[in-house]
Each structure stands twice: as structure tokens, then as C-alpha cells.
Amino acid sequence: MEDWPRILDEIVAGTERVTDTLSRLTDDDMRAPSALPGWTRGHVGTHIARNADSLWNLLEWARTGVEIPQYPSMEARNADLAAGAGRGAGEIADDVRDASARFAAQARRLPDEAWRHTVRGMAGWQFPAWYVMYMRWREVEAHHVDLAAGYGPADWPEPYVRWALTSTLNDLAASPADGWGELAGFRLTATDADMAADTADLGRSGEAEISGPGRVLLAWLCGRADGEGLAVHPDGPLPTPPPWPHAPSGF
Secondary structure (H helix, E strand, O other): OOOHHHHHHHHHHHHHHHHHHHHOOOHHHHOOEOOOOOOEHHHHHHHHHHHHHHHHHHHHHHHHOOOOOOOOOHHHHHHHHHHHOOOOHHHHHHHHHHHHHHHHHHHHHOOHHHHHOEEEOOOOOEEEOOHHHHHHHHHHHHHHHHOOOOOOHHHOOHHHHHHHHHHHHHHHHHOOHHHOHHHOOOEEEEOOHHHOOOEEEOOOOOOOEEEEOHHHHHHHHOOOOOOOOOEEEOOOOOOOOOOOOOOOOOO
């Protein structure tokens, strides 16, 4: 919980990078496909903005104690995306900037005790309000890549890679075994010297392993890269990771 001001600084910096990317795009660029199937860049940019508003709702729930859903419904969420996706690049960039500023202002005014209040996201997972900051950080960095506009996993800041990789591995290991999919039976290991402690055993520890640089491992696990640079032991094709993100653990 005490880390939230540092995480907010990371979110603000990441949002500035997103809006810089959006500002360099033309209106036609925004109507081109993104890296997410079925979504244009306009969909991705609109989602980044509306996600900030949705997480503002969860912080307001924590602040007031009155339950406020992250989104009114999946239908309402999708309708907002469809309504906003066709806008120009400048309008979407301003929307991302303004929505993110509202979220940051909400975080800065939240009383200390509110950060411990339990809230619930759209997926049904429950978590303390401080985790909302990490959710926003993840959304900003992952969806910046999804814009397919020159920003990739190699550009992620080291603090984000360190948190997101550890969180992903821990959450995956803590999830039910029937959710591991093709990763069942593997040990997942980051080989970087400064991330050597990052590992997840998904079943038969030591019999099979997927390893490589933490940044590459994270990008593959979250569906933002094809896994080139990872090693599989024994030799074989890389399995397909399960959907990401996973239910948060460790609270």
C-alpha cells in the first residue's frame, strides 16, 4: 500500500508515453488494425481512457464505502468502445490524458484507510484498493504495445517488467491447475541475474522448463510476443500460455 505514490509516478510517465504515441498518429492511423484482433488503434486508445474511468470507480468505492461497479455492464463497456473508436487521434489522445488525470487526482485524495478497502473488478476478482494502482500500470504498459505504433516490450521500463513478471508468475502458480492449460508441467524461469528468483512451478517441477530473459518471458506470457528468445527443455515447441492477466494472489 505504501508504494502507491511511486506506482502513480510510473503510471503518469507511462501515460505521457502513450499520449505522445497517439499524438504522432494520423486519423487514418487510428482506424488501422491494432495488435488486438478485431480492434483498431482507436479501440485501444479509447479503452485506455475508459479503463482509467473504470478504475476511478473502484477508488471511489474504496473512498466512500458505497459499492460502485468497475463498469455498469460488459454491454456498456463495449458500447463506449464502439462510440469512441472512430474519433481522431488528437481527440483520443486528449481523452486518455484527461481520464488519466482524473484517476491520478482520485488516487492522491484517497484517505490512508481507504487503500485497504476490498473492491471487486469486472472479472469478479476481489482485492484491496491499493492493487488498483498496479492494475492501471499494467493496462497502460500492455495496451501501449497493443497500439502497434512503435512501442514494444523492449521499451517497457525496468520497474514495470520486474513487478509484472513477478506478479504474473506468482498469480499463475497460485491459480487452479486446470487454468494452466498447455503450461501444466513446466517450470517457468527468468534467467537474468537480477531476476533469477523469478520462477513458477506448474506441476512436475524440474521435468520440463521454459526459460529466458525476464522481459521476453513476460511479453510471451501476456501475449505481447511470440516467445522468440525463450528456451524449452526438453526440446520442443513453445506451448500456448493461458489468457492473461490471472486472478491476483497474495493478499
